[in-house]
Amino acid sequence: MLAMVPSGEAVLPPFVRLVAHAVRWRLLSELARSDLRVRELVALVDQPQNLVSYHLRLLRSGGLVVARRSSFDGRDSYYHLDLERCAHALAAAGAALHPALRLVPAQPANAAGESAAPSVLFVCTGNSARSPIAEALLRHRTGGRAEVTSAGSHPKPLLHPDAVRVLRQRYGIDIADRRPRQLDTMTGRRFDYVISLCDKVREVCPEFDDRPQRLHWSIPDPAATGDGTAQAGYPAFDRTAAEIDTRIRYLLPVLAQTPHREVQP
Template identity: 70%
Template sequence: MVSSGDAAPAFVRLAAHPLRWRLLTELAVSDYRVRELVERVGQPQNLVSYHLRLLRGGGLVTARRSSFDGRDSYYHLDLERCGHGLADAGLALHPALGFDPAPSPPYSTPLPAKSAVLFACTGNSARSPIAEALLRHRTNGQVEVTSAGSHPKPRLHRDAVRALRESHGIDISHRRPRHLDTLAGRRFGHVISLCDKVREVCPDFGDHPRLVHWSMPDPAGVGGEDPVGYPAFVRTVAEIDTRVRYLLPVLARIPQEVKP
């Protein structure tokens, strides 16, 4: 008989179920809606929803209402929580199995010379230029990275510029939003949408890029241009930076090309 003190750590209990593990591996790649997860794992929706609720209850998965269709929700895997859960499980088994769950320091991560990444959102005034700047910063320019929007705004949002400058010392004030159509003919290894709306209309760039979705609310939707909305931009920069840090090992593992 196993005593309560000998019970497996919470992460192990949650992740050990075959379907929950499959859901975790799918969400490790991209944010998805329930119906997309149903297709990917080949299981009934009620069963998928049940196990997603367990993963949410354990703090490994979060959900956000889609800005494209409020009847839908996008599910997101919290990689930092997973990393800490794995580290805690290792320590519970043996002191020698503890490890630092954070990704490797960015500048020491070997990256292909021609990694090519496109970030897309609707206005290209906040989320996607923030992601572009952070990936370029964290890879010391090793990655060919750009961003664009389906309906670009006339200029970057001032709070996006401010939040990035104050948190990372990065100045993007000189940048101007661009339209996705201006990138026709370019080749990308990764096309990452940060907006539920642009995911539905993003053009096909050919050569089968890896399509990834990061479902993130528009920080400009909180308070608009007035100072009340600034904390939303700070949170957005922090979340994008976390996602970018966990993207680095993926870029290092999968060589990509970019067409001049």
């Protein structure tokens, strides 16, 4: 005869309660790949907008999803999955069931593997801050094994000095001799991934013949305040570099599974 289970309902970990719904899991799965707008999520999960918005509110309340106003259209917002929070929440859920099940998030630094050499293009508008920071950090994290470059739809004459400074001071990377590149010069090259880092450039990024995977990271311009007119100062660049580095660390296991394709010079 089976032993009686003590009365009282087991308390589910918050992460389990939050993700144990088909629509919310699907939303998380889509946002794990790219930042997206509500109408894009509606199309991807094939559910009514009011239902998608409801579940997004729950995910935001649980701290797994963040919304940012679009810099292209201030009436719209991009939703972003906080992978770092997800990793820690998942680890806590495993430990709540049994201490031996505590999941330790992988440390993906330099995780692209000796044989992996994916080609990645980062794009933003001016190619003076966000995309060159991403380019430098991905090259650094892969030990130079990834084919990586960056460009802008309307490149600035020079890199922003605070972008140069934050890479040198925080990561020991020197890009002082680099110059912004024009996005149009990249259209004849082959890439595995094209990653846009600003909402404006996502709207004008050209198509590539070899159909690379297109991802979007909605990251505010660190050189501008909320109204986009004034310099925000070095702390904004420090926060931006930290966010980009986190996203790159979680991108590395994805790149490690990408077959290498030769990149045309």
